[in-house]
Amino acid sequence: MQGSLGEKIGEGAHSEAYTWAPGQVVKLLKPGVPRGMAWFEVRMIRAVLAAGVPVPEVFGEVTLDGRFGIVLQRLDGPTLLQLTRTGAVTFEQAGAIVAALAMSIHKTPLPSEVLSMRECMEARLDHDDGKLPKHIAPEILTLIDRLPPGDGLCHTDLSPGNVIMTSEGPKLVDWAGVMCGPAVLELGFLHVVLSELAPEIADNPERPRATNAAAQTEYARLTGISPAELTAAMEPYLPIVRTFIVLGDVVPSLRERLIQRIEAGLRSED
Template sequence: MQGLLGEKIGQGAFSEAYAWAPGQVVKLFKAGVSHLLGQHEVRMIRAVRAAGVPVPAVFGEVTLDGRFGIVLERLDGPTLWHLSRTGAVTFEQAGAIIAALAMSIHKTPPPPPEVLSMREYMESELRHDDGKVPKHIAADILALIDRLPTGDGLCHCDLSPGNVIITAEGPKLVDWTFAMRGPSVLDLGFLHVILSELAPEIADNPERPRATNAAAQSEYARLAGMSLAELTAAMEPYLPIVRTFVVLGNVVPALREQLIRRIETGLRSED
């Protein structure tokens, strides 16, 4: 696809974003990341955009030096992470924005079949695991999924402030690599683990992600017409599943052992 790799404008655990053509960026996956992951995200973005979720348009796919890339609409505006870090928005405001986005996602029509279910995604990740998750945990996690209400709604599974871009048209959500079908509390479980367990380990101010998560969970509970205690209790059984996905994705390798211990503790509490 015609374009020219320009300045680097952002990066994540698995990819980097570069200017590409007027009004476009290319999300270029890092060397060694399977093309299947990028192709999965292309399908997800197109599916959720068709369902009315506020996401960038996909213009095409490219391969540069063996790296898979997605050419996307360039969204003009700062990330919610940047605005909260600079104090332009409060933790409460950031949490409210995330909660509203989450609610809009969870209210979309049932996603199409190409969006994998929680179990299908877990099975796929475990098939390609290279020993990051002990075998006894893998078996117990699949059994736990089978015992829990699986839901059939749309989950983004990475509702972090860095994936929310505040544009003139309103907040838009990027990075759909881990999107799957599941109950809304699965999405909130991902949010909890990302902001209260992972982000504090690398943030300049560990209280910022924790406070944002607390505000988002509280506002979501309000929007859903339930108490925060009820929401927390409903989310709790899914946390071992979320942590297993995080370990399989090798998102924060330094926290692997700590996450494994938390997974085992959570599984024991579910027995």
């Protein structure tokens, strides 16, 4: 595609985003990250866009110096994370936005390409290179088989940094971790990302925790259940969420702590 690599404007665990052409950005995989991850994300973005989910348009694919990239519509506006940092949006407001997105996504018709929670876990375990102790894999699969599988769309990373506040409303990026599962799986990912991972790297550790608490409370209100009931329903899925995060090597420095929590969670399910 016509364009040129410009200013770096963002970075995630597996990719970096750069300006590309007017109104466009390119999301380049980091060296060593398999192309299949980006190909899957392209399919997911196109599928959810067709279903009406507020996401950027995909314009094409490129390879630069051996790195595979996706050319996407550039979304103008700050991230929800940036707005909470400046105080322009309160934690309660941010939580309400995230909760509404979670509900909207879960009600979206499921694209045929989306894998189940178990299928995604099996795929990740097949490519584990020693990040996870061997005894955990069969126990996690047993736990997944014991829990309600759910049949809704889960983004799995509804963190405020992935929500772009455009003039047309909030839009969601980073669709590489999509899977089919129950709503409480989505909320479990949100809880672990914002209350266990983000506080370790945030300038204000209480900000992600407060945003998560607000989102969980608002989701409970919207669905008509108590926060305590929502927490209880989410709890059995947390070892699964933490296993996905360890296998994704999102925050390597927290791997041992997450593994300890996975093992504790599995013991509590026995």
